[in-house]
Amino acid sequence: MTDQKIKNMEDFASVSGISRPTLSKYFNDPASVRVSTKAKIEAALEQYDYRPNFYAMNQNRRLTRNIGIVVPYLADPFFAEIARNIENLVIRAGYRPILLSSHGDPNQEIENLALLRDIKPSGILFAPLGRSSNVVALREYTAEFPMVLFDCNVEALNLPFLGHNNIQATDIMVDYLVRTGEPPVFFEMKYPSNPNANKRRLSYIQSMERLRLEPKVYSVEGTGWNFEEIGYEQGLKLIAQRKLVSGTVLFSNDRLAIGFLSAAYEMGLRVGRGSGCALRVAGHDNHPYSRFTCPALTTVSHDYDSIASSSIERLLDLLENRESHNGPRERLFDGKLVMRESA
Amino acid sequence: MTDQKIKNMEDFASVSGISRPTLSKYFNDPASVRVSTKAKIEAALEQYDYRPNFYAMNQNRRLTRNIGIVVPYLADPFFAEIARNIENLVIRAGYRPILLSSHGDPNQEIENLALLRDIKPSGILFAPLGRSSNVVALREYTAEFPMVLFDCNVEALNLPFLGHNNIQATDIMVDYLVRTGEPPVFFEMKYPSNPNANKRRLSYIQSMERLRLEPKVYSVEGTGWNFEEIGYEQGLKLIAQRKLVSGTVLFSNDRLAIGFLSAAYEMGLRVGRGSGCALRVAGHDNHPYSRFTCPALTTVSHDYDSIASSSIERLLDLLENRESHNGPRERLFDGKLVMRESA
DNA sequence: CTAAAAATATTACGCGCGTAAACTTTTTAT
DNA sequence: ATAAAAAGTTTACGCGCGTAATATTTTTAG
Numbered sequence: 001m002t003d004q005k006i007k008n009m010e011d012f013a014s015v016s017g018i019s020r021p022t023l024s025k026y027f028n029d030p031a032s033v034r035v036s037t038k039a040k041i042e043a044a045l046e047q048y049d050y051r052p053n054f055y056a057m058n059q060n061r062r063l064t065r066n067i068g069i070v071v072p073y074l075a076d077p078f079f080a081e082i083a084r085n086i087e088n089l090v091i092r093a094g095y096r097p098i099l100l101s102s103h104g105d106p107n108q109e110i111e112n113l114a115l116l117r118d119i120k121p122s123g124i125l126f127a128p129l130g131r132s133s134n135v136v137a138l139r140e141y142t143a144e145f146p147m148v149l150f151d152c153n154v155e156a157l158n159l160p161f162l163g164h165n166n167i168q169a170t171d172i173m174v175d176y177l178v179r180t181g182e183p184p185v186f187f188e189m190k191y192p193s194n195p196n197a198n199k200r201r202l203s204y205i206q207s208m209e210r211l212r213l214e215p216k217v218y219s220v221e222g223t224g225w226n227f228e229e230i231g232y233e234q235g236l237k238l239i240a241q242r243k244l245v246s247g248t249v250l251f252s253n254d255r256l257a258i259g260f261l262s263a264a265y266e267m268g269l270r271v272g273r274g275s276g277c278a279l280r281v282a283g284h285d286n287h288p289y290s291r292f293t294c295p296a297l298t299t300v301s302h303d304y305d306s307i308a309s310s311s312i313e314r315l316l317d318l319l320e321n322r323e324s325h326n327g328p329r330e331r332l333f334d335g336k337l338v339m340r341e342s343a
Numbered sequence: 344m345t346d347q348k349i350k351n352m353e354d355f356a357s358v359s360g361i362s363r364p365t366l367s368k369y370f371n372d373p374a375s376v377r378v379s380t381k382a383k384i385e386a387a388l389e390q391y392d393y394r395p396n397f398y399a400m401n402q403n404r405r406l407t408r409n410i411g412i413v414v415p416y417l418a419d420p421f422f423a424e425i426a427r428n429i430e431n432l433v434i435r436a437g438y439r440p441i442l443l444s445s446h447g448d449p450n451q452e453i454e455n456l457a458l459l460r461d462i463k464p465s466g467i468l469f470a471p472l473g474r475s476s477n478v479v480a481l482r483e484y485t486a487e488f489p490m491v492l493f494d495c496n497v498e499a500l501n502l503p504f505l506g507h508n509n510i511q512a513t514d515i516m517v518d519y520l521v522r523t524g525e526p527p528v529f530f531e532m533k534y535p536s537n538p539n540a541n542k543r544r545l546s547y548i549q550s551m552e553r554l555r556l557e558p559k560v561y562s563v564e565g566t567g568w569n570f571e572e573i574g575y576e577q578g579l580k581l582i583a584q585r586k587l588v589s590g591t592v593l594f595s596n597d598r599l600a601i602g603f604l605s606a607a608y609e610m611g612l613r614v615g616r617g618s619g620c621a622l623r624v625a626g627h628d629n630h631p632y633s634r635f636t637c638p639a640l641t642t643v644s645h646d647y648d649s650i651a652s653s654s655i656e657r658l659l660d661l662l663e664n665r666e667s668h669n670g671p672r673e674r675l676f677d678g679k680l681v682m683r684e685s686a
Numbered sequence: 687c688t689a690a691a692a693a694t695a696t697t698a699c700g701c702g703c704g705t706a707a708a709c710t711t712t713t714t715a716t
Numbered sequence: 717a718t719a720a721a722a723a724g725t726t727t728a729c730g731c732g733c734g735t736a737a738t739a740t741t742t743t744t745a746g
Binding site: 008009010021024025028034036052053055059060061062 | 731732733734735736742743
């Protein structure tokens with residue numbers, strides 16, 4: 001490695017003996033230049049280890065081949081998981097993923113789209129915050145580049161959407177709980193951050209009514225994304241006040257259930273499906289941590305893989321004009337019951 | 344809002360009646376232009392909602408005022424937490440945070456620094472992967488911009504470092520455990536992803552020897568970042584084989600402990616400090632989830648706030664030439680014992 | 687070996703914006 | 717009101733790279 005400073009493609013052109021336009025071609029697609037020049041360039045790269053400025057590259061390219069990924073809250077292992085999944089698939093498809101998290105903040109969500117616009121992405125895979133999203137501001141961006149929604153739909157944007165079948169998933173869980181014991185009550189946040197919550201509540205009520213059972217919903221206080229804390233605090237309260245009308249509790253999501261399990265343990269309530277147990281607890285999402293709760297959490301898993309791969313496929317269809325526009329605008333994937341020890 | 348397309352500052356100059364250089368000044372610092380022009384610009388902004396391209400801005404600026412933040416694994420709530428903390432402080436200091444995660448991958452770590460270089464950051468706050476980091480490659484970047492390490496030091500880079508006092512923190516925990524019951528054994532990964540693990544093991548051994556007690560370390564198999572899984576699997580094995588020589592287990596970090604708690608629960612071992620308990624379990628980190636384990640996990644917390652604020656302060660010192668170069672290169676912050684129910 | 691085809695070199699301009707210099711207008715001080 | 721100071725305008729060039737057009741070289745076909 002020579003210590004000469006290569007600060008741009010011009011410099012690298014000098015030392016490598018290749019013209020800058022040809023270098024530009026090479027960096028855009030190494031296979032587009034003659035093998036002998038490719039070899040010369042790569043030999044020079046070994047010596048001087050130059051690499052083009054990523055943002056300058058995108059500034060005036062026709063096709064950038066990078067794909068933005070926006071998730072609502074990367075600190076949530078659930079999204080961390082699916083984001084990694086999608087990133088890998090994007091790479092495999094020959095594109096470059098740019099992952100951004102909205103940190104649960106609608107302003108950050110808009111900011112993320114603005115930042116992505118500035119690098120002229122080929123397309124965007126977008127999991128919106130949902131009810132707190134600034135729909136008016138979002139609409140400004142939907143016309144600028146191909147965009148596919150996943151995880152959470154925003155109907156008003158009228159975009160392709162790939163997601164989890166909350167109706168079916170909740171229904172299968174209710175069915176299981178009723179078959180194996182006392183019918184469940186439903187526990188959710190009154191003002192849920194995640195819009196899927198509403199569908200789950202509605203589905204719970206429907207399923208119960210279909211089974212000629214009385215639905216009972218606990219909509220607890222608390223806002224934000226500290227779901228465990230809310231499950232814990234409100235769980236303590238419900239248990240202490242003996243307000244639970246059933247020994248089986250279905251939670252709107254796993255994180256609430258995790259908090260609740262902690263409260264139940266603290267109050268000395270034994271959770272599980274055994275005979276000595278006072279309470280059955282079930283979640284929704286198959287959160288990465290749900291395997292490690294005490295007891296392990298019975299829940300419904302999303303079809304991660306299908307959602308991730310279909311989202312990308314759908315976006316590529318748009319990008320590469322495979323005119324599958326006639327396909328359904330929305331596609332849902334069924335959840336699977338994950339039977340563990342808590343219910 | 345007019346529907347005219349404003350695609351760049353030139354366009355916006357036309358419609359706003361302000362020259363482009365003045366606009367440039369305004370966007371760099373709104374207070375740097377006359378109040379009357381500021382008003383005119385902002386009135387035009389209301390109408391046309393233009394905003395400068397972030398990356399083009401940084402391309403030829405002397406002082407970009409953006410600060411890169413690189414963390415090893417954002418999916419870990421621990422880093423998610425501290426990253427959010429740092430982001431806010433950076434904003435408050437008048438800079439712009441650019442957060443990137445290495446996803447536990449040394450190549451991604453280098454890639455992140457390369458991407459940051461391309462936007463010419465004023466400085467970088469960097470939490471390295473540690474033992475798996477590509478030190479040779481990292482060194483290339485340390486000369487290019489001011490850089491401060493946090494969470495995990497890489498001695499070879501010889502950079503300012505702000506971190507957790509693993510020695511003190513482990514010592515205080517060992518002390519507590521010995522005072523309150525059976526002396527602890529130590530549980531860690533044989534090839535830990537996190538380099539702090541080594542210091543913790545050494546400190547455990549030292550503390551035990553100082554107390555004239557026999558240290559006992561379990562270095563279990565398993566690699567990667569799925570700590571809970573490793574704690575769970577290896578925990579099951581240790582318990583089943585009755586290999587634990589003490590009823591008190593100190594874990595290298597909370598995530599391992601979380602997995603172990605799950606194993607203990609499954610095996611019917613009651614964990615806690617009460618009389619009917621078979622096992623005491625203690626962790627390290629005060630992981631966001633450690634409050635919600637069953638029982639709640641006794642652990643040692645990092646001084647998040649101090650580490651975050653000092654890291655930024657240190658970086659700003661470098662940036663603004665406050666010549667505090669004579670300060671100590673490394674600064675450690677003591678942990679605090681968090682006494683919960685597990686030990 | 688020669689002509690056609692393919693690849694590279696040269697030149698020039700564009701992307702969106704920062705910034706410096708020279709000049710003009712507006713504001714502030716006297 | 718007038719001069720000095722401050723702010724704005726014009727003009728020009730730079731950042732690092734994409735890309736088109738033309739000229740030149742290299743490769744392949746015959």
